[in-house]
Amino acid sequence: STSATNEKTNMLLMSVWSCFFGQDEEDGTEMGEGDEWMQGKTLIKPLDQLDLTEAELKEEFTRILTANNPHAPQNIVRYSFKERSYKPISSVDQLAVHFVLEGNLLHQDSDEARRQRAKQGGEDAGDVEEGGGEERADSVESKVGKKEQKITNQFNFSERASQTLNNPLRERGCQTEPPPRANFSATANQWEIYDVYLEVLQKQEKNKEKAKAVPKKDDDKGKKKMMLVETQSDDITKVAKVAKIIERMVNQNTFDDIAQDFKYFEDASDEYREQEGTLLPLWKFQYDKAKRLSVTALCWNESYKDLFAVGLGSYDFTKQGRGMLVFYSLKNSTFPEYIYPTTSGILCLDIHKHLPYLVAVGFYDGCVAVYNLKEETLQPIYKSTAKSGKHTDPVWQVKWQKDDMDNNHNFFSVSSDGRVVSWTLVKNELVFTDIIKLSLAGAVSEGPEGVQLPIMACGTSFDFHKQIDYLFLVGTEEGKIHKCSKAYSSQFLETYNAHNMAVDAVKWNHFHTKVFISCSSDWTVKIWDHTIKTPMFTFDLNASVGDVAWSPYSSTVFAAVTTDGKVHTFDLSINKYEAICQQPVVAKKKTKLTHIEFNPVYPIIIVGDDRGYVTSLKLSPNLRKKPKEKKGQELPKGPEVEIAKMEKLLSLLREPENSNA
Amino acid sequence: VTVLIHHCILYKKAEVEETLKRIQGQKGVQGIIIVNAEGIPIKTTLDNSSTVQYAGLIHQLVMKARSTVRDIDPQNDLTFLRVRSKKNEIMIAPDKDYFLIVIQNPSD
Numbered sequence: 001s002t003s004a005t006n007e008k009t010n011m012l013l014m015s016v017w018s019c020f021f022g023q024d025e026e027d028g029t030e031m032g033e034g035d036e037w038m039q040g041k042t043l044i045k046p047l048d049q050l051d052l053t054e055a056e057l058k059e060e061f062t063r064i065l066t067a068n069n070p071h072a073p074q075n076i077v078r079y080s081f082k083e084r085s086y087k088p089i090s091s092v093d094q095l096a097v098h099f100v101l102e103g104n105l106l107h108q109d110s111d112e113a114r115r116q117r118a119k120q121g122g123e124d125a126g127d128v129e130e131g132g133g134e135e136r137a138d139s140v141e142s143k144v145g146k147k148e149q150k151i152t153n154q155f156n157f158s159e160r161a162s163q164t165l166n167n168p169l170r171e172r173g174c175q176t177e178p179p180p181r182a183n184f185s186a187t188a189n190q191w192e193i194y195d196v197y198l199e200v201l202q203k204q205e206k207n208k209e210k211a212k213a214v215p216k217k218d219d220d221k222g223k224k225k226m227m228l229v230e231t232q233s234d235d236i237t238k239v240a241k242v243a244k245i246i247e248r249m250v251n252q253n254t255f256d257d258i259a260q261d262f263k264y265f266e267d268a269s270d271e272y273r274e275q276e277g278t279l280l281p282l283w284k285f286q287y288d289k290a291k292r293l294s295v296t297a298l299c300w301n302e303s304y305k306d307l308f309a310v311g312l313g314s315y316d317f318t319k320q321g322r323g324m325l326v327f328y329s330l331k332n333s334t335f336p337e338y339i340y341p342t343t344s345g346i347l348c349l350d351i352h353k354h355l356p357y358l359v360a361v362g363f364y365d366g367c368v369a370v371y372n373l374k375e376e377t378l379q380p381i382y383k384s385t386a387k388s389g390k391h392t393d394p395v396w397q398v399k400w401q402k403d404d405m406d407n408n409h410n411f412f413s414v415s416s417d418g419r420v421v422s423w424t425l426v427k428n429e430l431v432f433t434d435i436i437k438l439s440l441a442g443a444v445s446e447g448p449e450g451v452q453l454p455i456m457a458c459g460t461s462f463d464f465h466k467q468i469d470y471l472f473l474v475g476t477e478e479g480k481i482h483k484c485s486k487a488y489s490s491q492f493l494e495t496y497n498a499h500n501m502a503v504d505a506v507k508w509n510h511f512h513t514k515v516f517i518s519c520s521s522d523w524t525v526k527i528w529d530h531t532i533k534t535p536m537f538t539f540d541l542n543a544s545v546g547d548v549a550w551s552p553y554s555s556t557v558f559a560a561v562t563t564d565g566k567v568h569t570f571d572l573s574i575n576k577y578e579a580i581c582q583q584p585v586v587a588k589k590k591t592k593l594t595h596i597e598f599n600p601v602y603p604i605i606i607v608g609d610d611r612g613y614v615t616s617l618k619l620s621p622n623l624r625k626k627p628k629e630k631k632g633q634e635l636p637k638g639p640e641v642e643i644a645k646m647e648k649l650l651s652l653l654r655e656p657e658n659s660n661a
Numbered sequence: 662v663t664v665l666i667h668h669c670i671l672y673k674k675a676e677v678e679e680t681l682k683r684i685q686g687q688k689g690v691q692g693i694i695i696v697n698a699e700g701i702p703i704k705t706t707l708d709n710s711s712t713v714q715y716a717g718l719i720h721q722l723v724m725k726a727r728s729t730v731r732d733i734d735p736q737n738d739l740t741f742l743r744v745r746s747k748k749n750e751i752m753i754a755p756d757k758d759y760f761l762i763v764i765q766n767p768s769d
Contacts, residue, residue: 191731237673239695242761243680245741245754246693253750253767254688335683 069096248331255333258282262330262604267620275574277581277622279567282604283333285310285614289341290324295608297349298595303356305601306330307337310614313345313364315594320345320364325371328614340371340378350411352400360411360423362395368413368423370430382430384423389432391415396460402469412464414474418456420484436489438476463507463516473516473530475503481518483530496533498526505547511555511642515650519548525560527572529650536650537576541568547595549605553624555642556649561593561607569623573645581623585615684763691749694762696720703759715751719762723755 072094080087106113186192252259262282270277290312297311306329313323323345327338344365352358357373361380367390369380384390393416400411401422410424418438424431438457458477465471470486471493479501483494499520509515515536519525521544526535543562551557556572565588569581586593586609595608603619685693685706692707700720705712727739744751749766 187728189728189732191728191735194731194735237677238756239759239761240673240677240680242754242756242759243677243684246752246761246763247680247684249741249743249752249754250684250687250690250763250765253752253765256767334687335680 067094069094071096247335248329251332251334255283258333262602262618265618267622270620270622273622275571275580275622277569277620277624279569279581279583279585279605279617279619279623281585282616282618283330285328285333285336285616286612287324287326287336287339289339290326290612293322293324293345293612294592294610295594295612295614296323296345296347298597298606298608298614299349299351300597300599300606301351301356302353302600304329305599307356308597308599308606308614309349309351309359310608311346311349311361312612313347315610323363325349325359325361327373330616338373340380342369347394348397348413350398350400352409355409358400358409360398360400360413362398362413362415364394366391366393366395366415366417368395368398368411368430370411370425382425382428384430384432388430389421389434391417391419391421393417393458397462399462399464401464412462412472414459414462416458416460416477418458420459420462420474422486434489435486436474436484438474438482458502460502461505465508465513466510467513473506473508475506475518477502479503479520479522481506481528494530494533496528498528498535499524504545505549507548507550509555509646510550510552512646512650513643515555515646517548517550517558519545519560521545525558537572539568539570539579541566541579546593549596549598551598551624552600553603555646557623559596559598559605561596563592565589565591565593565609567593567596567605567607567617569619571623571625572649574625576649581620585617586613687765689766689768691764691766693764696760696762698758707764715762715764719751719753719760723753723760727755 072092074092076089076092077086078089079085106116261280265280267278267280293312294314295310296313296315297309299309299311301307301309308328310326310328311323312326314320323342325338325340325342325346326336329337342361342363344363344367346361347364348362350360352360359371359373361369361371363369368384370382372381375381391413395413395415398411398413400409404410404424406426408424408426410422412420412422412435414420420435420438422433422435424433438459457480459474460477461475463473465473472484472486474482474484475498476482479497479499481496481498481503482492483496484492498518499522501520501522503518503520506518507516509517514529514531515527516530517525517527523540523542523544525539525541525545525548527537528535539560541560541562543564543566546561546563548558548560551559554571554573556574557570559567559569561567565584565586567581567583567585568579569583570579574580585607588611591613592610593607594610596605598605603624604616605619606614606616608614681693684690692705692711694702694707694712694715695704696702696716696719700716702712702716707715722744723739723742726742730737730739739755741752741754744753749764752763752765754761
């Protein structure tokens with residue numbers, strides 16, 4: 001019925017509207033929204049439309065539009081074998097099929113297809129061709145062409161391949177010359193690292209110096225030349241230091257027994273000999289180029305206790321020639337450490353106490369010179385000339401003094417010309433100052449034009465007081481000893497009529513400040529107290545005494561050498577009248593001993609003779625006796641003990657004198 | 662100045678030669694070898710085979726001894742080395758670039 005269809009249409013429309021405007025069940029504004037749409041159309045009321053009351057019209061009917069198939073069953077129940085019961089199937093196929101058309105596909109070459117084509121044949125020839133346009137070109141051609149041609153299967157895959165020409169492989173190689181290789185191995189020790197650091201530091205310092213110094217072209221040239229020469233001869237000269245060490249080692253081996261004696265030997269038989277002592281010969285020093293010369297001076301070096309200087313010359317007036325300054329070390333007795341040949345014979349030398357490389361030398365020709373051992377040259381760094389106040393007679397003694405107020409080194413010299421001169425080393429010059437002129441008291445000679453000139457005495461030795469700086473003693477050829485002061489240049493403080501012949505040596509005692517000793521060619525050795533005009537002790541040695549020396553370790557021990565080749569050692573605290581040791585030390589009897597010196601630390605003495613030999617001797621224990629004090633009062637009181645010892649001796653002597661006087 | 666320096670170096674060379682002669686002339690000295698820093702002998706008074714042998718062996722010993730001394734205190738350095746044996750004594754004095762070996766029989 002139309003109303004039913006209208007209703008259905010309405011329902012469809014409604015469902016369409018609800019589709020458009022959501023599936024909300026509560027949405028009741030369908031009519032309202034639909035109103036807008038339908039306003040353009042005029043409504044025609046059909047005749048059989050239901051008449052509804054207003055209330056019924058306003059009644060809202062909710063329509064829900066879903067995508068479900070309304071014809072699909074909603075309550076299919078299936079038997080589940082698993083649960084053995086009927087279960088409703090929740091998901092139902094909602095597919096609604098509206099239209100199905102089954103197609104029919106024929107292969108074009110099949111019989112049926114041919115029959116159909118034949119039917120359509122003449123009418124649709126064009127269509128067939130058009131339709132065949134879609135077919136493969138091959139098949140069309142094959143259809144048009146002969147059937148005898150091979151029909152390629154459009155489904156078969158035809159592989160097409162072609163092979164290219166492979167070029168023959170060629171191997172091409174080239175070999176380079178291998179880089180030169182060398183095996184390198186090194187160790188990285190702490191000291192190697194330290195060495196590298198030192199080198200870098202030195203380089204840095206050099207660079208700093210170069211930056212500071214202004215480069216001079218001449219210096220550079222000079223340096224270049226030096227470098228060249230060095231490289232030529234560096235192979236041998238670099239070995240110099242090492243060769244020296246080796247030489248000493250070899251000597252140590254050769255003279256091993258002497259070295260052992262020097263260090264350790266103590267003559268045990270001294271215990272049985274009451275007072276006497278002996279001298280043990282140790283090394284003998286000789287230099288073959290000095291054979292004809294006599295030892296004229298000996299001096300130990302204060303800083304290097306094994307080094308001593310030997311001055312060589314001649315005492316013979318007629319045989320004056322060249323001289324030599326030679327240094328020996330106890331470590332090498334076969335060859336000197338330093339050799340300085342001189343034109344004139346040396347008569348005296350002195351090594352500076354604090355600067356072990358400065359040596360003052362006095363010559364027979366009256367010159368004085370100063371050598372610097374550090375310098376490479378063989379020439380002295382200072383030498384006095386006729387212009388600069390050199391002595392006119394042989395210089396018999398030189399002695400270094402303390403540096404003066406300007407910190408210049410200076411030394412004194414005494415000579416037969418009667419002058420005591422002070423020489424100061426000022427920069428490059430040797431400046432002299434006459435300190436005192438030794439004139440014979442009262443003796444005057446007639447000079448030209450009736451002028452009376454004082455006769456000069458000839459100074460032959462001097463010595464400076466150890467503590468009192470200005471006080472010194474001068475011994476003369478006439479046999480007198482003058483006590484002088486540096487301050488008074490014309491007068492003596494005191495004169496002692498010491499000897500009958502020239503005073504060969506005068507020496508202050510190392511400990512006692514008042515005592516000095518003198519020796520002379522008149523065979524005597526005398527000990528004095530400088531406050532008393534007569535000697536305290538006098539010793540007759542039966543031969544001309546060449547030299548005398550106090551020992552550095554005792555105030556009462558001294559030694560003297562005589563021309564008969566003997567060394568006489570005295571210890572006044574043991575024996576006041578005789579020597580405790582009288583020993584010949586040279587082989588040939590004709591050899592005269594000229595000088596003697598005690599070593600400042602070791603118990604040895606060196607003795608020089610007139611054949612250029614220097615012999616070293618070790619003092620036996622008896623000669624080195626130190627006074628036995630009460631227990632507990634031993635060595636700490638060294639110098640004072642010595643002074644007391646001497647004082648005791650002197651007091652014994654003075655008392656009888658006082659009582660006599 | 663350069664002439665003086667040249668003379669000094671010549672003099673030094675003569676001095677060193679003389680020192681070596683003296684050492685050779687000492688009692689009981691059998692031979693002297695001077696070896697450079699690489700262990701190659703540059704001067705010797707012994708025959709070739711002995712020289713090479715001594716140089717090679719002693720070089721190693723000196724390096725070891727020096728290394729020992731310096732490892733203990735890098736500011737220290739080896740001064741000399743004596744190897745005393747029944748028959749003789751080998752004395753080695755090393756330097757920065759060279760070392761000197763002397764073989765001596767002290768009891769001769």
